[in-house]
Amino acid sequence: MTDFGLKVRMAVVGAILFGFYMLVATFGLMMLGPGAWPIVLIGILILPVIQYKIGKWAALRGAEEMPEEGQFQQIHFMTESLSRKMGIDKPKLMVMDMGTPNAFATGRKGAGVVVVSTELIQLLDQDELEGVIAHELAHIKNRDVVAMVVGSSIAMMVGYVAYFAVLFGGQRNIATYVLAMVASMLANMLVMIFVLAISRYREYVADDDARQAIGSGDPLARALEKISRGAQGRESKLEDSVNAMAIFNADTSLLSQLFATHPPAEKRIQKLRN
Template identity: 35%
Template sequence: MARTRFVGDAGLTARMTLVMFLLGALFVGLVAVLMGVFAQSGSPGIALLIGVGGLGVVWWQWYSSDKVAMRAMGAREVSPEQAPELHGMIDRLCAMADMPKPRVGVSDSHVPNAFATGRSPDRAIVVVTTGILRTLDAEELEGVLAHELSHVAHRDVLVMTVASSAGILAGMLAQGSRYGMFFGGNRRDGNNALPVWLLVLLVSLVTYAISFLLLKVLSRYRELSADRAGAYLTMKPQALASALQKITGEINTIPDRDLRASKSMNAFFIAPAIKGVSLKTLTSTHPSLEQRLEQLAKIQAELGRPTG
């Protein structure tokens, strides 16, 4: 990662590194188990082909992440002439962070939100909705943009895409094993042995479940890290806290139809477009609002202490 002025967090980095290691080990373990299963059925090379295919899908998701996300939100790239205030704010934040400026986009959506995506800082784009532009004041919007720029600087799209490789491969295998079920599949040696498709299905489901939970943990760490980095960059953690409260409150007034339309982007948003549910669960992509506000309050108290 290129060096920037975003503050680090050794504890969060260590936890994210541990989760990434576990997800990597899960991917390697899945391929190893599959090689053993297919070896007994006389086709050991199938596991390697599946692994390569899974990595190919992961690569494509990473490579086309900006186009897919923009299309999902109906967003458009805007020039400095079209959105001078927004560009000016991002220019200032990028200069403060000593990082290259990403492209800037706007989505015509009532849902107040923002996200960053792109396979690298050079291909990144930060997108805000028209809803968030109407909801937040300048300081609050600056806090949100600093959060999103932290994701760009830390290459979080790459991190989350690579981390999802085990789950993607497991999902592909679970789908593929259904064809083995329909066509009878191959049996392992022994009259009482389970069919290969059933073994693959069981291994895939277990792998997917573990990967799913680990990814949610990693995503929550990633959001806390971006909150922290953005707050220290602007030195206004209270502005980001106010923005999160406004966004969450406004989302609760948005019709369910509009929220469902942006559901696929929840993992990317600064706050998930979910109404009336608790985020204090193992399956949430974001920390609870209370946890985020608590961290920002601690940063505010730290910044307010006299030095020396």
């Protein structure tokens, strides 16, 4: 069920991000000197792993492992069934108070984690929850979760490089610090534009994969309608980086609207029902 268009986008964006990453390495060599290339090389190899681990740890803060009995037994059963159908190992299931009805996946294929909010479990019917679980499993299967985490990490590092490049390239005064901060923000946004090329498209792909897995798009469409209504007037407890990975981005800030990580819910619902 992996979409060819998503594979192409991930390959192209991956190549562009690798170029930005090499820019970070070059800056490191310029700062430390040519003799420090072994340190820079080791840093290039281990830094993405560290960033990935930190990103996963940060996303799962506040989450608790989902019990396999009681009200959660059916969720474990449907996840196991869907995982077999989609050809992946059953991910670890966790539950969290997110402030809004929501869910997200993190981790790589074979070591994935799906986190659902208590608000979501209370809000959705069984078939709607199955649609949401299938959507999150699709993200793990398609490996786009790792691409998002690594891409965001590279954007952050490029932002740091821009900051220090401006800072060390001029006099240390208030104007230089302000210019360095502006350059950092612009560099970060530039890289994030490429990451967002994956982000919005991957939601459509995961929706379609979920539709194929459960045999109909209507349960997930109904779930998105309920999630969208349920998020109104509530404040999400998730960090912005985690909101970007959730099935519904509850962040309504101006910056979130300018750099939307998700397609409009109305379009997703329409595509699911068509």
